[in-house]
Amino acid sequence: MDNMQNRLEKYLPPAEGEQKLLADAMRYSVLNGGKRIRPRLLLLAFEMFGGTGPDPEPFMAAIEMLHAYSLVHDDLPALDHDTQRRGQPSTWYRYGECMGILAGDGLLHQAFETVALALNGSAYPERVSRAFYVFAHKSGVSGMLGGQALDTLRSEMSVTERELLDMYGMKTAALLEASLMIGAILAGADEQIIGILEQVGRKTGLAFQIRDDILDDPSADENAGSDRKNEKPTYVSLFGRDAAQRKAEQLSCEAAALLNLIPADSDALAQMIREMADRSC
């Protein structure tokens, strides 16, 4: 994990010179811990297919920056109004609302600039171009950002299981899909396998979000997260803890079964997916 921290850190702007404050806020947002799930999934998928091809590191950094930006903007007063993130002051709460908005914007810019730099001069321009498209598409209006927009509109009154899972699929799963797909694309995997990994990412992402709902469930913990505070429906609030646990396990099993269709050693990836579903924090 410390190793991962070092690998991410060098793609962030240095906290010096006239942009010190902006860079500080960006670095704080990325380097304040976190499970690094997306870059780890990306690297596992890359290694699963032999690990030769363009360096996956710029994409590992870029996808973590994109994830961090989404949290920074999600925490803003106009959205979830969260003052804490990973046990520390959230970015806007520490640096002010203005710098919270700009640091999030900066991470989104920096993620794409990192990809652009990786593409120029690459010995594998087709793979990197394809990975760039997946990165852009899965994070944008029809992916993560679109899910974020739906999330802000959801109300307990009207949401069905299907609608909730569609929103989770965009907001949470899309970036996990992208991580697995990009790792495989960079390593030169074929289209059919990339399609399977997209499904693995979707099921893993849905299971991960439902597990999040269980861990955040306020009926189990008075200090639970902001979703209940904001009265947003979750899988747990709609269907109860037991049904949520069953659903998460079912999705994880389906993801593992899909992995078995891939003619490559998927043990490390399968183990990580299990850990994500079983996690207690």
Place this chain on the structure above:
Amino acid sequence: MDNMQNRLEKYLPPAEGEQKLLADAMRYSVLNGGKRIRPRLLLLAFEMFGGTGPDPEPFMAAIEMLHAYSLVHDDLPALDHDTQRRGQPSTWYRYGECMGILAGDGLLHQAFETVALALNGSAYPERVSRAFYVFAHKSGVSGMLGGQALDTLRSEMSVTERELLDMYGMKTAALLEASLMIGAILAGADEQIIGILEQVGRKTGLAFQIRDDILDDPSADENAGSDRKNEKPTYVSLFGRDAAQRKAEQLSCEAAALLNLIPADSDALAQMIREMADRSC
């Protein structure tokens, strides 16, 4: 201009389905008028070098989306707190602060997704990759976004002419530089010419921003813009209207002189630069 509106419109998400509100806010932010300076500069540079190569239209749309995103976030209450933009309610004022943040984010995502789509399958991958890098670099932490961050920190007490022009160079000129460079890169112009156009863009951008300061000068108009309201220093507030007018004219002349170094018909571009410096709105 109506033609330009149509050319931009098709790269925006359709205002229908579950993302109707987000798409509405994004479309409102881009399609509410504006001078379309960046896509027009990009197209003029492309045509100046023969106008053959990859279709410039996706980049024209992407750079206008990027410009629109910067205005949407700049207008937010935590930044300039502007309720009006181009004579209409600003995006956050019309759609709420939450959707203002997300619509800006969405335009930034959509800009890069548009570029990614243009790259994949392009018959000119090297030119488009290079254009993508310029696009990312000039808009990010060392370009437009970095200038925005400096702008929020500037105070009348400390800023020198050099610091103010450096900030204008990032916040305003960087995207004009990118427009000219990208048009030329897509048309296959050589490195030396692209370097000259970068300088033309910088001088044009500085002149444009100083002209903005003059038009916004509250000593001439009680209804002037938000910079004075927020007590930010401008070229006019620091050096007076006459010096500002002389500086803008000098920069425009220098830009025109640089254009003369380029062995191509630059009349249309020179005329547009003159119009930008002489504009009265």
